[in-house]
Amino acid sequence: MKPEEGQLYGERYRLISRIAIGGMGEVWKAHDPIILRDVAIKILKPEYMGDPGFLERFRTEAKHAARVNHEGIANVYDYGEDSGSAFLVMELVPGDSLAKILEDRKVLPATEVLDIVAQTARALYSAHQDGLVHRDVKPGNLLITPDGQVKITDFGIARVADQVSLTATGQVMGTVQYLAPEQATGKSATPSTDIYSLGIVAYEALAGNRPFTGDNQMMIAMSQIRDIPPPLPEDIDPAVSELIMDCLAKKASMRPATALELAQRAEKLSGKSPVGQFNTRMIETVKPLPQTTTIIDTVENKVEKQSAVWPWVSVIAVVVLTTVGVLIAILTQPNPTPTHTPTETPTVTPTPTPTETPTTPSTATVFASDVMEQNVDVVETLLVGKGLIVSRVEGTPLPTGDPRINTVYEATPLGSLPVGTTVIVTYYVEDTTQTAPSN
Structure with missing residues (x-):
């Protein structure tokens, strides 16, 4: 059944007007006559109803979004399957998406961008604490209310850390312009993946353009893997630029250690206090995602600013090593075998420690x-x-x-x-x- 104005879904929700069309379905404004409120209803496209994978992914979106209780994540109220369609009933958020705002205004002041980053990062941290990685953070999935509150939406391709992914290992999921290097090479998403994507969003809002471009999506993905982002405009505070470039580090271990750390750094730079009460609850049955230590003071892709002195030799060395590492990761997908580092043999022992030979998947x-x-x-x-x-x-x-x-x-x-x-x-x-x- 094709969605049309006036149609009733679940014998309860009457469609009022279409809000948007996405890859998996349409989003409509609808009215709930039982509790007398307007809602947003996301309806799966009919052609996907016969595909168990898409249908299960759609059902999972409801479970994922309902899993986290945070004011910065759009609420999910209901889910149903009716008249050959599946639908998801969500909070109707007033305002516009950040994508629409950037389309109209092109660039935003640094204080406004820092506020958006801080709010989004705190909401993401709440999701990460519940073992959930969004995997598709982009302006179109960040809704901004008239009073400036950020609401994250669309957990359709999110991944729960303690569950098997709905897609096969190695599938590239997410929007390529905001894809982290590890996603582009088919590796598993982690909380740091969301931090990288949010860094792309912040860069775009400050500069008026995305840091990585290309003639097609494959070229953009390769740029995410190998290229250093261009400097932000010179009128941006160097401390703000440093924060964004930290988020865009190719190595996840070089980014802010957690989304909470990112939020706190953004709040400190903007001089604003956190919005609302931050929820950090953890579901006990979910294993926390492993997180490597981040070296905050070392930025692998920091851009030279004005009088700052940059050790170019170090930059070149890091870039070369990163590129080589990524190429090895690409060539050895899906299960790269790490190279064993032999321990140094004491001089009293004549027999050297053997070195393991990495195996390439056949x-x-x-x-x-x-x-x-x-x-x-x-x-x-x-x-x-x-x-x-x-x-x-x-x-x-x-x-x-x-x-x-x-x-x-x-x-x-x-x-x-x-x-x-x-x-x-x-x-x-x-x-x-x-x-x-x-x-």
């Missing part, structure tokens, strides 16, 4: 859910990272503007494949043969 596993309905550039990045060869095939042409253009709808072979196997990927293309109607 096979790569690819599931249909890894590639179907994904952008072809992202799919190619994923498969190449697993050691496979990609052969693109232009498939069914679609009218200009169809959101499915450049998405994959067929791939073969799939399953457990020898490294070096060629995977044929077929994707929708734009119909360039369309002609304007004659008069």
Whole structure:
């Protein structure tokens, strides 16, 4: 059933007006006559109802968002399946998304950006404490109320730390412009992944553009992996620039250790106190995510500012080492074997300690859910990272503007494949043969 104004869902929620269209469905403003309030209702697209993976992901969004109780995360009220559709009933947040605000204003003052970062980071920390990583932090998923409160939405691809991911290991999930380097190489998301994405959001709000660009999504993903972000505008306080560049460190261990630390640093720079009472509850059955120690004073990609003296030799060395490490990670997906570092043998012992030889996986596993309905550039990045060869095939042409253009709808072979196997990927293309109607 296609959503239309006036339709009733769950015999309770009547649609009023459409708010937005997303990749998985549509979001509508609706009215709940039982408790007399307006709500937001997210309706899964009919074509995904027959796909158990998409349906389960949609159900999981309800569980994920309801799992965390924090004022900075949009509430979930209800979930249902009715008339061939699945729907999620959420808090209707007044105001606009940060994406809409940036579209209108282009750039924001540093104090406003720091406030958004602090609020978002505190909400993310609450989710992280409950073992949940968002994995798709971007301006479109940050709603700003008229009084300046931030609400995070869309936990559709979030991952619970103590559960098996709904997608196969190695799948690239998230929006490529805000993708952390570890996500781009198919590694598991961690709380630091959300910190990196929030750093991209802050950079965009301060500079008016994103730090990493490219002609296609694959090139953008590669830029996330290997490139150092350009300096922020010179009128930005160097301390603010330093905080953002810390978030954008290629190595997760070089970023702020937790989202709470990020929030506190942003609040200190802005001179503002935290908004509301921060909830840090932890569900006892959820194992906390492991977190490596962060060296706050060492910034691997800090940009030279005015009179600051920068040790260029160190920068070059770090960049080279990081690039080599990433390339090794890509070539050894999905299960890279760490190199063993032999211990130094005492002089009294003539027999040296042997060095383990790293093994390269001989096979790569690819599931249909890894590639179907994904952008072809992202799919190619994923498969190449697993050691496979990609052969693109232009498939069914679609009218200009169809959101499915450049998405994959067929791939073969799939399953457990020898490294070096060629995977044929077929994707929708734009119909360039369309002609304007004659008069």
